[in-house]
Amino acid sequence: MPEMRNGAWYIISIAAQKADVHEQTLRHYERLGLITPARKGESPHSPRLYSDRDIDRVLHIRSLMRDLGVNLAGVEAILRMKDRMEQMQDEMAREMEALQAQHANEMRRLKEIIERLQRSPGSITPDTIHSPEAGSLPDLS
Structure with missing residues (x-):
């Protein structure tokens, strides 16, 4: 279940209009797990709320199917790989920030x-170089 964050949220009729689908x-895409709209409330009968990201994903699905002739099983595989790549990019960015710090x-x-x-x-001696205040220096020998 996606987390509701700031930004625009649309009910299903508006989202369908924006994505030019029924x-x-x-x-159907939700049942297949291709999109995961948020729900307003805990009940499975709560209204679906679609973000701009959800709508972009639907447009991407339509493009894969229409422009490239990919079937829904192929779309699912492509989106799963795309999601994993985005997750890996996020992990790499966090690791890069940690390394830079x-x-x-x-x-x-x-x-x-x-x-x-x-x-x-x-006053430089081996003891002052390796003192706790100085931290440990790498052995250059």
Whole structure:
């Protein structure tokens, strides 16, 4: 069940109009699991609410069928792969953000070590380099 977020939501008649399909087509796509409209309420008889994303998905389904001659089983496979790719892209973006944050933290830590070493060049010993304040430096040998 999709989460209701901000943005436009349409009842089935308006969504069907926007996607240029019959309401029964939307119901059929829902039964097949190709689209998952939100429901206003907990009951299965609550009105379906379609987002702009749902409508775009219906337009994509129609394009696959009409322009490329893909049947509904093929559409289902294509959409499943597309959804998985989007999920993987989201995961990769989150991982990239985490790595960038880790890199920024490491760069700050190394700059602090360099500044500390530049302020007191005569007091550099292996103990000060590996002190808890300095953090551990990679072994360059």
